[in-house]
Amino acid sequence: MEDPGEVAGPRSHRRQWLPGIVQAVAPDGITDLGPGYLDPDLLPVDLLGDAYAEALSRYGSAALSYGENQGVAPLREALAERATATGGQPCGPENVLVTAGTSHALHLLATMLAEPGDVVLCEPTGYDFGKQIFTDRGLTLSPVAVDGSGPDPQALADAARAHRAGGRRVAFVYLIPTFHNPTGLLVGEARRREILAVARDHDLLIVEDDAYGELWLDPVEMPPALAGLAGYRGVVRLCTFAKTLGPGLRLGSMLAGPELIARIAGSGVLSSGGGLNHLASLAVTALMEGGGYDARLRWLRKRLVARRDALVAGLGPGRDLQVPHGGFFLWLRGAPGTTEEDMVAAAGRAGVQVAGGSRFGLPDRPSVRLSYSFNSPEDLALAGRRLARAWSAPAPLDPVTAH
Ligand SMILES: Cc1ncc(COP(=O)(O)O)c(C=O)c1O
Structure with a gap:
């Protein structure tokens, strides 16, 4: 068993993980494989405590002022450097806007780049709350087919043509090409280039989550x-520290062409409130500059590998799933003849809560999403074994017809 003190620092224990403080608390006795966020034992309380102290001491009163609208320059420089180092064309601080996380960035894009009635092209299954941000704004979701390699470029082109012919404006294409939520899929470079070529030909803006x-x-x-x-043209990339440090920071970034970034930096919400989560952004800057963020990522990846592997081992062989190379999720398709309701109900009887696939859109087969980010390796192994038994056992008889 991992010792939380050793894992995330002595101040990280769960004592305030309570309703009224955090968004959700699983019922007692249930192993919850629903949450797409980090186990409390993986949240870096001490590391961030030190980073906030460092930010306040380094920047003094400037840390408590309204921040630069686009986000503090040192964080934008650090993020631009990372983006340049991980491939593609060079990225500069003028390409970066600091956000209050991806949910906030999606809301900004939906309000600034789209009008009610516009269409958003998206994968048939995808991040449910992201899609809700679009429908809250009165946008219409239009799913585009996906094959084993990712979104189908031909289907994307056909959809763009069909909506234009029908007189409907496509505001943007919303995609999660890297360790997709919920399927875990990683779209390879060749397919990425094909998607970009279609987007260029059809003048489609891509929002890359x-x-x-x-x-x-x-x-x-x-x-x-x-x-x-x-080259930061025609694509807006959204990154977040929610999955690597902690969602409570409410901090992320938007990477795009300088004109689009300047337009969003000039929005009312940023002109009025200044840079978003200014103090958090200075704390994370301190962490990045000292090498602490990269060390944290190396540490976290090892813990996530152990969690993913424990769940996969617990489930055992013979399941219809592809082990993802990253992210938080296993996407598991049901055996022929089962329904999603049966899978979720059988899991619940075994004391394990899972997310039904239809929550994320229109899966091609009954499916469930199992998150391995939120529980210890021991609990995940046990939950996997329980699920394997639950899904092999015959369904209980209907109490009305059973005699
Ligand atoms: C694909 C995807 N986008 C965005 C988010 C939310 O990001 P944030 O916490 O930065 O708002 C999540 C969280 O589950 C996610 O899975």
Whole structure:
């Protein structure tokens, strides 16, 4: 068993993990494989405590002022350097806007780049709350087919043509090409280039949700981000510290062409409130500059590998799933003849909560999403074994017809 003190620092224990403080708390006795966020034992309380102290001492009163609208320059420089180093074309601080996380960035894009009634092209399954941000704004989601390599470029072209012919404006294409939520898929470079070519031909803006890009768990060759491949033209890449440090920071970034970044930096919300989460952004800057962020990522990846592998081992062989090379999720398709309701109900009877696939859109088969980010390796192994038993056992008889 991992000792939380050793794992995340002595101040990280869970004592305030309570309703009214955090968004959700699983019922007692249930192993919850629903949450797409980090186990409390993996949240770096001490590391950030020190980073906030460092930011306040280094910047003094400037840390408590309104921040530069676009986000503090040292953080934008550090993020631009990382983006340049991970492939594609060079990225500069003028390409970066600091956000209050990806949810906030999606909201900004939906309000600034789209009008109610516009269409958003997206994968048939995808991040459910992201899609809700679009529908809250009155945008219409239009799924584009996906094959084993990612979104189908031909289907994307056909959809763009069909909507234009029908007189509907496509505001943008929303994609999660890297360790997709919920399927875990990593789209390779060749398919990325094909998608970009279609987007260029049809004048489509792509919103690339890259929440999990830093969380590769195996030594795979990472394709450059779509935005990097496109030279920050026609693609807006959204990154977040929610999955690598902690969602409570509410901190992330938007990478795009300088004109689009300047336009968003001039929005009312940023002109009024200044840079978003200014103090958090200075604390994370301090962490990045001292090498602490990279050390944290190396540490975290090892813990996530152990968690993913424990769940996969617990489930055992013979399941219809592809072990993802990164991110937080296993996407598991049901055996022929089962329904999603049966899978979720059988899991619940075994004391394990799972997310039904239809929550994320229109899966091609009954499926569930199992998150391995939120529980210890021991609990994940046990949950995997329980699920394997639950899904092999015959369904209980209907109490009305059973005699
Ligand atoms: C694909 C994807 N985008 C965005 C988010 C939310 O990001 P943030 O916490 O930065 O708002 C999540 C969290 O589950 C996610 O999976």
